[in-house]
Amino acid sequence: MSVPPVFPAVVADVLDALPPRLRKRVDASLGRVAEWTVTADADTATAALDAETTLTWTLRRGVLTTADDLVCSCLIAPKCLHRGVAVAAADVAGGDQEPVEVPGEPVPGEPVPDAVEVTSDDERAAAGALWEACGTVLRAGAAGSGAVVRAGLLRAVHVARVAGLHRAAANGLRIAAALAAARAGDSSFDREALTAELVELMLLCHDLRTGVGPTAVLRGTARREYRPIGSLRLHGLCTEVVVAASGYAGVVTHLVDDGGVLWTVPAIMPGGAERVAAAASGPVAIGESGLSQRELGRGGLLLSGGTASADRRLGAGKAVRAVAASAASWDEPPLAGLWARPLPDQVARAFHAHTEPEAHRPAGADLLFVTGTVLGAAGDALRLATDGAGVDLVGDGDRARENLRVLANAPGLRLRAVARLLPDRPGTAVALAVIGDLDLPADLRHHVDLGLDRLQRSHVAGDGARELPPRPEPAERVPRPARPLENVLHRIALGGRAVAAVASARREVAALTRDGLTTTAGLLADLADASRDRDRDAFGRVVRDEGDDFPLAWLRAGLHVREFTRAAAKRAWLTEVGAK
Incomplete structure (x- = not known):
């Protein structure tokens, strides 16, 4: 088995105890873990590293909760590389707890009012620690964020959790996992997802430090x-x-x-x-x-x-x-009333839902209830003609895709569908369930769950040709005029501040200005200047930068791109579904 998972603070505690010369070797030594044979029971785990060295974990519910519970038998323990590699290679436990029932008045789907509360000194300090950790990640980039940078982030996550900032702590854990995936060369790493997570966490920390927004929503909850x-x-x-x-x-x-x-x-x-x-x-x-x-x-x-x-x-x-x-x-x-609402209104509601924190996003807020006529296949999608517009339905999973292919072979078939909107693909939604002129067996009464049920060609009613409406043109991808600024954001998230400092942004700034995107151009120029603005000592050496100018410039640019892209996606979607 792999090494046991650890609490966030344990990673920082173990790595902080290492001498600098060993701390630098942790990342290069992570591959050794694959050679370890770890055996575990309910409360302990052991790994014999060689004839004279054994690592022993004392676990609480299968998780290493303190640095003292990891013991190495080598001569230089506890300040040894073995312990550092063991925690750096381990998965980080989220520390989730069981749901809790809270007495009170019925408030279905609404957050608890919290207009009078303000953040405490401890909460602001914890948010500040997370902000500094994110700034360190931005300066180093995912490629340069090794075990030490990740440990600093995990320590800030632990401080945030102790202070009750559960939403920020969960976000920090996702960023730490993305950094680990980047360093390991995992194919699951997505620099766009890392950029989005950093923007979200840094905005959350900024709001907590400045007291902007409802405090309860900013804090989040440890338990549902x-x-x-x-x-x-x-x-x-x-x-x-x-x-x-x-x-x-x-x-x-x-x-x-x-x-x-x-x-x-x-x-x-x-x-x-x-x-x-x-x-x-x-x-x-x-x-x-x-x-x-x-x-x-x-x-x-x-x-x-x-x-x-x-x-x-x-x-x-x-x-x-x-x-x-x-x-x-x-x-x-x-x-039946779910399908009575005009499709443009449903799209507007779904985009609004995507701006809400996930814990407070109402169930079904991003669902579309679509009625239309099957036109056939459009690539990997089922093309559906609705009133004056068109919607492409795609499947999530092999079973759903097979069922949609069966339906695509019945042009003219009238369908009613439940689907989840894809914000970055105008006119495209993930189909969850359908009903129509189908000869369904008794166990598929009322509708077909596309991910669970299996449609046969015999279930498609009727053999004659059906009258088809005009075929709408497929929608284009969301236009991204702010792409030059977005690319710089992604490069910094991946390669750090030095990547932006080396490259010149003059050509992109001039092009954005010619296109009338003066705000985008100004933010790109500010970010480029902040990347190169480094203090130096009397000997010309770069001084360690711990100020907020660069992180703030990056965050402003990230927020601009996020909101610009959302607005462009919403407009493209509304155009596709025939909004007036």
Whole structure:
């Protein structure tokens, strides 16, 4: 097995104890871990490195929680390279806790008001430590952020968690994982994703330090809080397959109450795509309805004493009671009302949802409810003609893509679909479930969950030719006029400050100015100047820079690109769906 996971602070504590000459050797020595044979039981793990050297971990719930619990038998321990390599190569434990039920008034889908609270001195100090750690990452870049830089970030993450800044701590862990992937040459590393995470965390730290925004939202929560919502009559909409890159998989069932509000019931567990079938056929954890997740997606539920988190995820507390109820089809209220809203309004709502923190993003806010006629295949997508526009439906997973190919072979077929909007692909959405003129067996009543069910060609009703509407032109990718500034942001995130300092931005600044993008040009010029503006001592040597000028210039540029891109994507989407 691999080395046991560690708490964030442990990495920093062990590496800080190393002499400078050994600290510099940690990154070059990480490959040794692959040669270790680690054996573990419930509370300990050991690895025999050679005939005279053994590493011993004392674990708490499978995690190394303190530096003192890692013991090496070599002569220079505890200031030895073995301990440093062991923690630098380990996965970092997130420290997630169990959900908690919170008493209070029913507030479905809304964050707790927190208008009078302000950040404390400890919180501002923790946010400042994370800001400094992000600045160090920017100066070094992912390519230069070795074990020592990553340890500094993890120490700041630990300080933030102790201070109660759980949202910032979780963001910092994602950045630390991305840095580790970059150093290891992992194909999962994405410099655009790292840039987005750095912008998000640095903006969060800036707001915490300056007291901008609702404090409760800025802090986040260590545990998902469930608050009372009373009794609900729920109708199954569909069941969505989830296979996350973070190592979790399962399903999420979407439900609708009598008022047309969407709710979710997840069944997510550690593992890969092989866990989906078990999660889909497993029992619903809410009450004692006797329904599986797949059955709930096609059935109904009577809920009493219900609880839900701010994003409308239903809780499974001991006081919650639920029994199975009759189902409603997509053509009956309240489900039919989901398709009554104009598609441009749905797109605007989905883009607004993407600006909200994920923990407070209402369930289904980024879903589109589309009605249209099948025109055929468009590359990897099913082309659907809606009223005066067109939408391409793509599948997430092999099963979904196979089902869409079956439907694409039936041009003229009228379909009603539930799909998730893709912001950076105008007119394209990930299809979750469909219904239409289909001859479905009894076990597929009401609709087809594209990620779980399997469509056959015999299920497509009718053999005659259908009248086709005009074929809309496929949408182009989102225009990115701020690409020169975006490229510099990505280069800094990957290669550090020196990359931007060496390259000249004069040509790009002039081109942006000619195109009328004077704000973008000004931000690019400011970032280029801040990258090269370095203090020197009396001998001309560069002095270590710990000021805020460069990080602030990078953050301003990152926010500009993010908002510019979002606005361009929203406009392209609205144009594609025929907004007036």
